[in-house]
Structures are given as C-alpha cells and as structure tokens.
Amino acid sequence: MNNLKQINPETSGHIRECLLELSSEAKELYLNNEVPVLDHIPTPLEFYRDWVAPNKPVIFCGAVKHWPAVRKWSIDYLRERVGSKNVSVAVTPNGYADAPNSGYFVMPEERTMTFSSFLDIMEAPSSQPGVFYVQKQNSNFTEEFSELLCDAAVDVPWFSEALGKAPDTVNFWMGDERAVTSMHKDHYENIYCVVAGHKDFILLPPTDAPWVPYANLPPATYKEVTPGNFEIQKAEGSDVPWICIDPIKPNLELYPQYKHASPVRCRVSAGDALYLPSLWFHHVQQSHGCLAVNFWYDMDYDIKYSYYTFLQNLTWQMKPS
Amino acid sequence: MNNLKQINPETSGHIRECLLELSSEAKELYLNNEVPVLDHIPTPLEFYRDWVAPNKPVIFCGAVKHWPAVRKWSIDYLRERVGSKNVSVAVTPNGYADAPNSGYFVMPEERTMTFSSFLDIMEAPSSQPGVFYVQKQNSNFTEEFSELLCDAAVDVPWFSEALGKAPDTVNFWMGDERAVTSMHKDHYENIYCVVAGHKDFILLPPTDAPWVPYANLPPATYKEVTPGNFEIQKAEGSDVPWICIDPIKPNLELYPQYKHASPVRCRVSAGDALYLPSLWFHHVQQSHGCLAVNFWYDMDYDIKYSYYTFLQNLTWQMKPS
Numbered sequence: 001m002n003n004l005k006q007i008n009p010e011t012s013g014h015i016r017e018c019l020l021e022l023s024s025e026a027k028e029l030y031l032n033n034e035v036p037v038l039d040h041i042p043t044p045l046e047f048y049r050d051w052v053a054p055n056k057p058v059i060f061c062g063a064v065k066h067w068p069a070v071r072k073w074s075i076d077y078l079r080e081r082v083g084s085k086n087v088s089v090a091v092t093p094n095g096y097a098d099a100p101n102s103g104y105f106v107m108p109e110e111r112t113m114t115f116s117s118f119l120d121i122m123e124a125p126s127s128q129p130g131v132f133y134v135q136k137q138n139s140n141f142t143e144e145f146s147e148l149l150c151d152a153a154v155d156v157p158w159f160s161e162a163l164g165k166a167p168d169t170v171n172f173w174m175g176d177e178r179a180v181t182s183m184h185k186d187h188y189e190n191i192y193c194v195v196a197g198h199k200d201f202i203l204l205p206p207t208d209a210p211w212v213p214y215a216n217l218p219p220a221t222y223k224e225v226t227p228g229n230f231e232i233q234k235a236e237g238s239d240v241p242w243i244c245i246d247p248i249k250p251n252l253e254l255y256p257q258y259k260h261a262s263p264v265r266c267r268v269s270a271g272d273a274l275y276l277p278s279l280w281f282h283h284v285q286q287s288h289g290c291l292a293v294n295f296w297y298d299m300d301y302d303i304k305y306s307y308y309t310f311l312q313n314l315t316w317q318m319k320p321s
Numbered sequence: 322m323n324n325l326k327q328i329n330p331e332t333s334g335h336i337r338e339c340l341l342e343l344s345s346e347a348k349e350l351y352l353n354n355e356v357p358v359l360d361h362i363p364t365p366l367e368f369y370r371d372w373v374a375p376n377k378p379v380i381f382c383g384a385v386k387h388w389p390a391v392r393k394w395s396i397d398y399l400r401e402r403v404g405s406k407n408v409s410v411a412v413t414p415n416g417y418a419d420a421p422n423s424g425y426f427v428m429p430e431e432r433t434m435t436f437s438s439f440l441d442i443m444e445a446p447s448s449q450p451g452v453f454y455v456q457k458q459n460s461n462f463t464e465e466f467s468e469l470l471c472d473a474a475v476d477v478p479w480f481s482e483a484l485g486k487a488p489d490t491v492n493f494w495m496g497d498e499r500a501v502t503s504m505h506k507d508h509y510e511n512i513y514c515v516v517a518g519h520k521d522f523i524l525l526p527p528t529d530a531p532w533v534p535y536a537n538l539p540p541a542t543y544k545e546v547t548p549g550n551f552e553i554q555k556a557e558g559s560d561v562p563w564i565c566i567d568p569i570k571p572n573l574e575l576y577p578q579y580k581h582a583s584p585v586r587c588r589v590s591a592g593d594a595l596y597l598p599s600l601w602f603h604h605v606q607q608s609h610g611c612l613a614v615n616f617w618y619d620m621d622y623d624i625k626y627s628y629y630t631f632l633q634n635l636t637w638q639m640k641p642s
Contacts, residue, residue, distance in 0.1 A: 015336070015635065022631040030623045045366040049485060053374035054623035164370060207627060302351045302375035306528060307628035310343040314336065314635075 015314065019210040020260060022311075026207040027262055030054055035203070035266040035274070037061050044162035047275075052162060052189065055277040055304060057203055057266075064193040065271030069151035073195055073291050075119050081147050083116035088136040088144070092179075092222050093230035095131040098242075099182035104220035105240040106232055108133070118174075122289050125176055129228035133175030141172035141293055148172070152195070152293050156273070159191045159295065167295040177288035183212075183243045183281050188296035190276040197290030198269045202247045204261055204281035206308050210315045211261040212281060213254075215244035247283050279308055336635065340531040341581060343632075347528040348583055351375055356524070356587040356595070358382050365483035368596075373483060373510065376598040376625060378524055378587075385514045386592030390472035394516055394612050396440050402468050404437035409457040409465070413500075413543050414551035416452040419563075420503035425541035426561040427553055429454070439495075443610050446497055450549035454496030462493035462614055469493070473516070473614050477594070480512045480616065488616040498609035504533075504564045504602050509617035511597040518611030519590045523568045525582055525602035527629050531636045532582040533602060534575075536565035568604050600629055 037059045042050065051058050064070065090097045090108035097108035109130075121132050134140070142149065155167050168188065183202070192199065204212065219235040245251065250258050268274045276282060278299035286292075299305070358380045363371065372379050385391065411418045411429035418429035430451075442453050455461070463470065476488050489509065504523070513520065525533065540556040566572065571579050589595045597603060599620035607613075620626070 018631055018634045021634060022627060025630060026624065026627040029627055030621075045369060045483070046485070048366060048370055048374070049483075053369070054621065162366070162370075164367070205624075207624065300351075300375065303347065303526075303528065303625060304628070306343060306347040306350055307625070307632070309346060310339055310632070311628070313339045313342060 019315070023205075023207050023211070023260060023262070026205060030056065031205055031262075032056070033264070035059055035264060041158055044158050047158065048162040051275055052277065055206070055279070057264075057277055057280060058275050059266060059268060060273045060275070062271050063156070063273035064152070064195070067152045067193075067195065069148070069195045069291070069293075070271050072151055073148075075123060075289070078148075079116050079119050082145055083114065083119065085115050085144065085147075086112050087115045087118060087134060088140065089113055089118050090133045090135050091130045091224065092133075093130055093224075095133075095176065095178035095180045096182060097133060097135065097179070098184075099180070100215060100217055100242055100244050102232060103217065104232055104234070105217035105242050107219065107221045107235065109222045109224060109230075122174070122176070125288075130224060130230065131176045131178045133173075133179040135171075135173055135175060135179070135181070137169065137171050139169040139171065141170040145172050152193075156191050156193070156295055159275075159297070163189060163297050165297060168298050169296040171294050171296070173286075173292040173294065174289065175286065177286060177290075179286065181282075181284035183245070183247055183283040185279050185281045186296065187278060187299050189278050189299050190274075190294055190296055192268060192274040192276055192294040193292060194268045194270050194272055195291040195293060196270050197287035198267050199274075199290060199292060200267050200285045201265065201274065201276070202283040203264045203266065203276070204247075206279040206281075207311070208261040208281070209308070209311055211257045211259075212243055213245050213258065214241050214316070216241050217244075243281070279305070340636070344526075344528050344532070344581060344583070347526060351377065352526055352583075353377070354585070356380055356585060362479055365479050368479065369483040372596055373598065376527070376600070378585075378598055378601060379596050380587060380589060381594045381596070383592050384477070384594035385473070385516070388473045388514075388516065390469070390516045390612075390614075391592050393472055394469075396444060396610070399469075400437050400440050403466055404435065404440065406436050406465065406468075407433050408436045408439060408455060409461065410434055410439055411454045411456050412451045412545065413454075414451055416454075416497065416499035416501045417503060418454060418456065418500070419505075420501070421536060421538055421563055421565050423553055424538065425553055425555070426538035426563050428540065428542045428556065430543045430545060430551075443495070443497070446609075451545060451551065452497045452499045454494075454500040456492075456494055456496060456500070456502070458490065458492050460490040460492065462491040466493050473514075477512050477514070477616055480596075480618070484510060484618050486618060489619050490617040492615050492617070494607075494613040494615065495610065496607065498607060498611075500607065502603075502605035504566070504568055504604040506600050506602045507617065508599060508620055510599050510620050511595075511615055511617055513589060513595040513597055513615040514613060515589045515591050515593055516612040516614060517591050518608035519588050520595075520608075520611060520613060521606045522587050522589065522595065522597070523604040524585045524587065524597070525568075527600040527602075528632070529582040529602070530629070530632055532578045532580075533564055534566050534579065535562045535637070537562050538565075564602070600626070
C-alpha cells in the first residue's frame, strides 16, 4: 500500500462500527438495489430533486433514441463521414487502460491513426495485436469528431437546464469488447448516452468509499516494442493513487474490507442514458464496437463533497485523488 | 454529560483533525460568513439547486410582504378576529421554554387562555409574572388560528413547488421579547416568515455538530406554584438529549470545543422569509410582540442525512435526537 495508510478495520472499533453503519444506513434509507429505469424524462426540477441532489444513479430509457446517430452510425457511415480523420486511440495488450498492473499504474500506448484504420481493426480485431479503444476524455467528440455532432447533440438539454450549466466535456467512445475502464470515480456529474450496442457498469456509492482499497502506484505506459509484444515502461511523474481491486474478481483475501461494499450492476443499451452521479465509483465494459457519447458537467463542491472528503480523510492518512 | 460520551477532542488526534478540517473546509467551500439576502424569489428549480440541495440558509427579502397580514395584524385586529378563542400559551419565569436549567430539560407551563387575555399581557408584560409565548408547534396556525389563514397562506407556493410537497406543519408565533428558543435542530426544511417586528437567529451548520455539546437531561416543567413563584417539577419520561451551551454566552471553560464552531447571526424583518435548512442548529430571539408564521416541510432522508448521522455517531457514543 506504499505511503497510503488505511485505517485498519480490525483495530479501530468505533470508527469501523460507524463506517459500517454509514454504508448500511445509506442502503436502507435511499439507495436502490438496482439502478432504477425510467421510461420518461422528468422535468429539470424533478430530475434535480429526485436524482442529482440525493446523488442517485438512474437510467433514462430512450432518452437519446431521437438522435439521428442511433440509426445512422454504422461502420460504413462513420468511415464515410470521418474515416480520413486522424484520431487518438488507446492501445493495450489486455484491454486495461489506466489500470494497475505489476505494481504500476499503467496507461495505454496512445496512437494516432486514421479513424478508417481504427474501424478496420474494429471489424477484424484479430488482425492486429492489442486492444484498441477510442476513449480520449478531452472532449474528443467536439474536438475530434465535430462532423458527427449534428447526429447527436452538444448537450443534453434537460440535463443542462437542471444543472444550470453547459457540459464541461463531451467524450466519444468506441472500442473493442475486451476494453475495460477500471474502477474509479470522477469529479463530474455524468450523463452517459449509448448510441449502439451496450455498456455494462458496476457502480459503488460514495458511502462505500471506506471499503474500496487504493494503492499508490508509480506511473507507466504500455509500449508495443515488437509486434504483439507489449512492455510496461516507467513514466515520468509522481505516484498515482488508484483503486487496486477488480470488482469483476475481487481479491477478498488481500482486501477483506471490500466484502462490505455493495456493487450494483446495470446495462445501458442503445438509445438509453445513465445518470452517473459525481463521486460514484464505476467500472465499465461494453459490447464490441459499442458507440457512446458522454457529457461531463462540473459538480458542485457543496456539503455532500465536504462530507465525502471527511469520510475519505478519516479512512486514509493520505488522500486518493 | 451523563451517559452521552463525547469523543475527547484532545485524545483522538486523527478524528479530531478530520473533524476540524470538515468544518473549516465546509466554510471555505460553500458556506457564507453571513446569511445571503435576495431581493427576488428564484424559480423553484434555482431555489432547490442553489439553497435546498446544498443545505444553505438564505433570506428572501419581501417574500411575504404581499400577505394582507403584514399590514392588517395589529393587536386590535387580532383581538377582534380571534380574541375570544382559547389558545395554548407557553409560560416560563425567564423566557426559556424547552431549555436546560438546573440539570433538567425544562418545558414551559402550558396554559390555555383566551387570545384576548394573551394580547392584554403582550400590551402590559409587567402586569403578570412570567414570560408568555404562543409557540405551540403542532400546526397551531391552521388548527387554532384558522380565522387568520386568509391573511397569510396555507403554504409558500414556490417553496412547495420546489420541494414537490405541501407543508407538514404551519406554526403561528407571537410572544414576549424575553422569550428565547434555545439552540436545537429540526428534521424539517423550514421557511420562516415574519409578519411584524423581527426575529434574530443564531445559526450553526450541521458540519459544526462535533463542537456542539449535548447533555442528557431528565425532563421537567415549570409550574407557577404561588403568584410569581415558578418551581421546576420533574416530569415523566426518559432523559432528553439537548444542547447544553447557550450561544449568547457560551461557557468555553466547560465546553472548549465550541470555539471551533462558526455561528452566523441574521435578522429577519417583517415581510421577509428565512429559508432555514434541515439539521441546522438555531437559536431564536425576537422583538416584543413579533408575529411570525413558519412552514415545516418533511426533509429528505438522503445522502446528506446519512453523512450527518455518521458524523454524529462518530462524535457521540449515544445519539442525540
């Protein structure tokens, strides 16, 4: 665990009891065992009051089914519209970009290629070693794929109205079914819209933070040194605090505290949108070639955030990011 | 402190540091040094997003100045309209109803009298021993003063629309300038509307809870045994956990932790309304004969409540109510 010192759950009786009560009470009081699915869009006030303020995830079925993208974004169409553009693609040997491996926090090899070449690989994944994923979270939808904007939207209007602001970042996602987004949390309110295929999420509420183990890992990147042969190469920069448990196959011997966490799974299908509240831990997988656009809105640093930071400080001597 | 065990701030280094950081960070991040005063009513969505969700008090200047009550509620008018009605009046020797005294939690003597007799006492306070206050918080406005409803309102429409519900309780307040509401908190969202005179509030945010000392006190009531002679008489029932510090003259030798709290003072004048968020500690004083109506709306037991309960559990072995 390096210089992250987690309070030992076995020796700190009173704190531990209070932490257990916090996560169990949160579940009883206001959390759902499953992510609720609504088949209508509420008013901005209802949405804010029922979901954003209480920090609860919800799926809006059919929320973006009116986007032309949902019927138009075939591989042929994308090739025709943006095939000649150079785009950033994350390449890994195993699908895990930005994830712990061999004691490092390993980032993907970033390659620039035409979108057409990327689509070729999507159509024939075994033609190339490695797992390819368009996942650059720098507003790549508006920056790199502006030709596709008219098929989707620059924001989700009722979400913007509820939050009283425009999105900070709009990201475009397309990738291999082996590509995984390892568990982490974001300081954003997130509306995640699926255009084709589906995304599978594993979610954990912020109140489960005490049971989520972090490690402080030196940064590294994958590099394909010879065809099909990826090395982990140390990178510049200070250690990265990252979640060191895989919710797909949690190692409870190493991290017994994780048994107190209550992961919730949900699938978001084409035309649907997931409201993923700020500070929720999430792990994401997808169907092959799944297309999605997500909108990040700045979160409010309010009383919920203060309480969360308190919870985190109490559990850790050094704060994970 | 009886069987309430507060964690000793001097011996629990890590918890204490985290608690200090919580209240100071809350102040830096989102709290105001003064209660903001707005001269317009926001939309229900703006009100919910900017004040209710982040649990921040605010004064709406002129929010109820259109109520006929603001110009009509003179003593003569009240006598004419409701003078013959029997009403519940809280009587104490010192103005402190529901407050610690001599090791007890002392409730007022409850007297039933005509409102006209009460108004006589308001006009000549020295004519009677004791301090008189109409303060029964059982929706007495709609129950006991229904003749006055048409001068005010059964709810605050934009507040009801924002919260998506009707008020649970509507209370009418009128009393002596010596009457004090001792510091406490309510499990309600509160919109406090002043019709005549002014109310002076001392407020503390929920994140200051660790610095607010409670005592567990046996219940008692005042009883005027001979004219002007009030006794404290033990009452039935189990001990009442109540705040044992007076924010007007805090005893910092006995409760040194209170120095970390950041009380905020505000005055609410005739025609104005204070949004007093759930779980905020408050102490209230008033001008003589001040008239007010407040609306309690059920609070949401959401993530903020879970965090608050956690904070309370962590600081206390036995929960104050």
